[in-house]
Amino acid sequence: MEVVQQHLDDAKHNMAKAYLCTQEAFAKVNAGRAVPAMLQGLMVTYYGNPTPLNQLASISATDARTLIVQPWEQKSIPHIEKAISESQLGFSTRNDGRMVIVTLPPSSEERRKNLVKLVKNEAEKGRIVIRNVRRDYKEILKTMQKDGIPEDEIKRSEKKLQEITDDFINKINELLELKESDIMTV
Incomplete structure (x- = not known):
């Protein structure tokens, strides 16, 4: 029918x-190398609203263990850092005032x-x-x-x-x- x-x-x-x-x-789960998809779907609280990270910044891999998150607005850097740190991904972050550098732990x-x-x-x-x-x-x-x-x-x-x-x-x-x-x- x-x-x-x-x-x-x-x-x-x-x-x-x-x-x-x-x-x-x-x-999003990758043991060996940094892939921008690892941060795909990560929500950042920005201006009080949960916003997908890829709407606030571009994400690229510079080497096997490092991702660069380049925000569209510099004011969002602390919010992005906080979201990545609070996620259960186990990544460490630092910023140079212009971008967030995400380092994957050794495997x-x-x-x-x-x-x-x-x-x-x-x-x-x-x-x-x-x-x-x-x-x-x-x-x-x-x-x-x-x-x-x-x-x-x-x-x-x-x-x-x-x-x-x-x-x-x-x-x-x-x-x-x-x-x-x-x-x-x-």
């Missing part, structure tokens, strides 16, 4: 968004293990979102059954929904495996 297929497509789309969010979260075994924990946590968040999408769409399918859609059509659709769910959870698990090996490689 077309209506049922539309709901399955919507579920797949929402699960894909959860997968992309997990990918973005993984991109010790303990630091890499902590990063793996962080990545596993992000992966679990992604899997939870995917399972919640499945639950929501299963409820929709049950409601459709009460509205007159044949039971065998609902059962087929639930099976497809589970296959889609398993596919996205497997994708997250594969992504996690790759990221773990990347982090733990010295």
